[in-house]
Amino acid sequence: MAAELYPSSLTTSIPNDPAVTPSSKKSIIQEPDQETEPAPTSTQPNANSSTETGSRWQASHPTLRERNALMFNNEHMADVHFMVGSPGETQRVPAHKYVLAVGSSVFGAMFYGDLAEEQCEIQIPDVEPAAFLTLLKYLYSDQIELEADTVLATLYAAKKYLVLALAKACVAFLETGLEAQNACVLLSQSRLFQEPELSQRCWEVIDAQAELALRSEGFSQIDPPTLETILRRETLNAREAVVFRAVVRWAEAECRRRGLPVSTANRRAVLGKALYLVRIPTMTLQEFADGAAQSDVLTLEETHDVFLWFTAAVKPALEFPAVPRTGLTPLRCHRFQSSAYRSNQWRYRGRCDSIQFAVDRRIFIAGLGLYGSSGGKAEYSVKIELKSQGTTLAQNRTKFLSDGSSSTFSVWFEHPVQVEQDIFYTASAVLDGSELSYFGQEGMTEVQCGKVTFQFQCSSDSTNGTGVQGGQIPELVFYG
Structure with missing residues (x-):
């Protein structure tokens, strides 16, 4: 049976379920104000490493950080051992009280406080071994190594032992990989x-x-x-x-x-x-x-x-709420300062109107605002598309009715698309219908819309004349 993803208390083991983690990537973070010499990266025990802990090992590792990092998960001079993990999966981890106490107030109280632990072997059944080793590596070397399948367990360990920098790094890692597939589980854990x-x-x-x-x-x-x-x-x-x-x-x-x-x-x-x-x-x-x-x-x-x-005309009382949810109100980034029409443009013959954009914070693109016919009411068939680095993220084929005004007409993707900051995306539209249309003028390269700043640049996919200064796709419709 799969482990439950929601512990009843903070002393419950956090599961390793790759399906609910943000991604399979690994994050290695070096604390900025520390020495930058390389530290050992293996989390395997170094207990009998005679070459590393011989009589002159100090001379071959000149910095304090190097020497501390060398003692990570090492039996040499270890004065405490932890039995980490649930019964049947326990791992014995050597450590050094002073190093742990300097990095964690919890360990400081455990080893040097009024109620200091006297035993040399301490049971920790509620923390996963891999997460505990990640915690110790940070305490010994200031190096943070996070894996997608253990980051939740590492966050639990960091919170338990009040190692706030590591906890902050875990949260940042989770935010980076946050998406619809894992958002509900991460919400559950973030509340916990x-x-x-x-x-x-x-x-x-x-x-x-x-x-x-x-x-x-x-x-x-x-x-x-x-x-x-x-x-x-x-x-x-x-x-x-x-x-x-x-x-x-x-x-x-x-x-x-x-x-x-x-x-x-x-x-x-x-x-x-x-x-x-x-x-x-x-x-x-x-x-x-x-x-x-x-x-x-x-x-x-x-x-x-x-x-x-x-x-029925007379409706019965129900226990279910009858008022619809308000949902989110879509925002619109309008990139033109004016619109116009002339008898010789804007025309459509199956060519693509396209523009590239980037934002300074994560948003969700829900659709595009398009111009319609300048010659009266008309129906358009349209294919809209959103791409990043050549990969199609979303597309939709639909129709919209233009009333002959210069207003924009919204065309929606099936689901809003998550757009990350500082990455250029390509929004495209291929229209088929009345050839003559309104078009935008006096386009802006940068637009502030609420809390979001949009930047625009021309797209090589555009074969119908749309660019930053003028053309189609006057609006990006988004949540953010």
Whole structure:
């Protein structure tokens, strides 16, 4: 059985589940104000390394940092040992009390405080060996090495022993790899570890990419309090039918975690009051009939009452909230100062209008604002696309109706796309319809929109004349 992803207290072991970690990358961070000589990087025991701890090893390692780093995970002069890990997976780790006490107030109290530990072997069953070794490496050498599959466990160890710089590095590592697939699990852990900044970053992703987050495997692995917190979220940008399906999947996973048969009664039991946080009356009648009404999660009476609520003039009282979520309000970055039209442009013959942009903070591109016909009402077929370094991140083929005005018309991607800071992305549109269109003039290379600064540059993909100074794609529609 897979380990639970939500401990009941801070003394519970944090799991190693690569599926819920931000990425498979490794981070090595050297503290800036320290010596920069290389330190040993292996986390394997050095217990019998006679070549490194011979009679003249001090002379061959001239700096204090080198000598301290050499003693990491080394039996030489070790005056304490830790038995780290759960029973059956325990690893014996040698250490030196003075080094640990200098780097951690918890270790300082443990070894030199009024209630100092007398024993030379200390049991630590709630910390994973790999995470403990990462903690010790930092205390011995100021070097931080983080792995995606152990960073949560390392954060737990750093918080337990009040090694704040390491904890901060763990949070930064998690933020770097934060995406819809792991945002719900990381929200659960950030609440557990009392990391409000990480929680806020998780909410930004969950709100903007709610449907992707709710459909992720990670959502099924969160703890019940986090489930209720997400379901209460007013700014969740998701259809309620998607929310309901996600809740049912979570209930099935929770039954399996508790060793219960996946039955109607057990699903309702594990959901408890969380079921009544789903805003079922805000679905369409068709969504309800095709989904929740056939799920066997609702009672016959609840199903009957919801159908009456949709169809009857006098509506019955329901336990489910009937007010839709507000969701997020999209923001619009407009890059032109004026628009115009002339009889000989802007024309479309299947050519591509494209522009490159970069932002100074993470946002979520939801769609593009486009100009329509300058000759009266017209319908356009359009393909929009968002790329980064030649890789397509999102595209959509759809139609929009232009009313003949110079207003912009929004065309949306299926899901908002996460855009990272200081990276150039390419937004493109290929239109087919009325040839003559409005176009933008007096384009700006830099636009401040709310808290976000956009930079624009010409794209080599543009074959229809669009550039920074003028053309199509007047707006980027985003959350951020």
